Amino acid sequence: MTQTTPDLWSELVGQNRAVEVLKRAVAGDAHAMTHAWLVTGPPGSGRSNAARAFAAALQCPQGGCGQCNECRTSLSGAHPDVTLVRTEMLSIGVDEVRDLVRRAAMSPTMGRHQVIVVEDADRVTDRGGDALLKAIEEPAPKTVWILCAPTADDVVVTIRSRCRRLSLSTPSDAAVAELLQWRDGVDPALAAHAARAAQGHIGRARALARNEEARNRRHEVLMIPGRLTSVGACLTAAGNLVKAAAEEATKATAETDSAERAKLEEALGFGTKGARPRNANAALKELEEQQKARAKRIQRDALDRVLTELTTFYRDVLALQTGAISAPMPAQALHSGVPADGGPHLINGEIRNQLERASRGSTPEKTLRRIDAIIQCREALETNVAPLLAMEALLLSVAD
Numbered sequence: 001m002t003q004t005t006p007d008l009w010s011e012l013v014g015q016n017r018a019v020e021v022l023k024r025a026v027a028g029d030a031h032a033m034t035h036a037w038l039v040t041g042p043p044g045s046g047r048s049n050a051a052r053a054f055a056a057a058l059q060c061p062q063g064g065c066g067q068c069n070e071c072r073t074s075l076s077g078a079h080p081d082v083t084l085v086r087t088e089m090l091s092i093g094v095d096e097v098r099d100l101v102r103r104a105a106m107s108p109t110m111g112r113h114q115v116i117v118v119e120d121a122d123r124v125t126d127r128g129g130d131a132l133l134k135a136i137e138e139p140a141p142k143t144v145w146i147l148c149a150p151t152a153d154d155v156v157v158t159i160r161s162r163c164r165r166l167s168l169s170t171p172s173d174a175a176v177a178e179l180l181q182w183r184d185g186v187d188p189a190l191a192a193h194a195a196r197a198a199q200g201h202i203g204r205a206r207a208l209a210r211n212e213e214a215r216n217r218r219h220e221v222l223m224i225p226g227r228l229t230s231v232g233a234c235l236t237a238a239g240n241l242v243k244a245a246a247e248e249a250t251k252a253t254a255e256t257d258s259a260e261r262a263k264l265e266e267a268l269g270f271g272t273k274g275a276r277p278r279n280a281n282a283a284l285k286e287l288e289e290q291q292k293a294r295a296k297r298i299q300r301d302a303l304d305r306v307l308t309e310l311t312t313f314y315r316d317v318l319a320l321q322t323g324a325i326s327a328p329m330p331a332q333a334l335h336s337g338v339p340a341d342g343g344p345h346l347i348n349g350e351i352r353n354q355l356e357r358a359s360r361g362s363t364p365e366k367t368l369r370r371i372d373a374i375i376q377c378r379e380a381l382e383t384n385v386a387p388l389l390a391m392e393a394l395l396l397s398v399a400d
Helices: 016-026 047-059 069-076 094-104 126-137 173-184 188-198 202-210 212-227 231-268 280-322 349-360 364-382 387-399
Strands: 036-040 082-085 114-118 143-149 164-167
Touching (some): 036 047, 047 114, 047 143, 082 094, 173 188, 173 202, 202 212, 212 231, 212 280, 212 349, 231 280, 231 387, 280 387, 364 387
Parallel strands (some): 036 143, 036 164, 114 143
């Protein structure tokens, strides 16, 4: 396909309405611009990309060219008047929010605005929300807050009521596939497969398209329902999933953990003869707790991806059972998994035979109960139920 030069908004696929609102705000439309925004949308819809692009456009002399120094430094987090906040922990506490509030009160040093982007506003604690509320109620003249969350309900009601809401939608499979092709140079067939499997989650689609290991892991998850033939098989599968998620978290954090510890030890004077401040143990313990929280989040995110894949499996089974998708698929759609007319299709068309066997061996009522079990497992993980117990309960339920 023809390559085009990407602009500031090019990665916000399928978000034309939202982009137009942001462009009007940047252009100075008094009805569009405000000091506090709440950007919401399903996972992978591009909330963070929209917030960063908006921050860059607010600093850009041309209103968002995507090429100038202001745009590049704003997107990367290097601009002195753009603060990007994304936590790797389970929450954003009051101390961190107070630091942001102090930053927001400062006048811009170089740009036209002081912009604070909080990519995980749904993780702000109640006390942090109280501190944030006052800053949004009484903003500095040139400060713009951009908060991101999956839904408005995930943000404290007093905060969301003082923000202008900008809702993003799930982009179409075709739009995501096109993005993967021109941005990442992905083969069209692989791009289409990754986009369909990711169900509009742009980051997930990119990972599947570029990483064969990620595709293999996903395939293994889709094979699990067919292997749950006994209690032992369920418990073994649950243990393997939790172990794999823990290993993924360890792999993702090992280098960062080591670097953080070395930096802290240097700051505390470790290695200097006779130097060991009295608060050294407390500082190291605090760092270890932060690192454990980060690993816990990464493990939970890995398990959440497993739950998402299992949901797509049973969604396909239910679609076959209810006749929402015909069987067998027309010959021209077997390769792509999508009918030529763009109608309803299987997410996991590559394992259609397994899905058809599962649909014949069960009922729609049982499939719905299995989907409910996945939802309950996700809720259990969010309330800090031990991952192994949550996954064992899930697999025993779906195997019943």
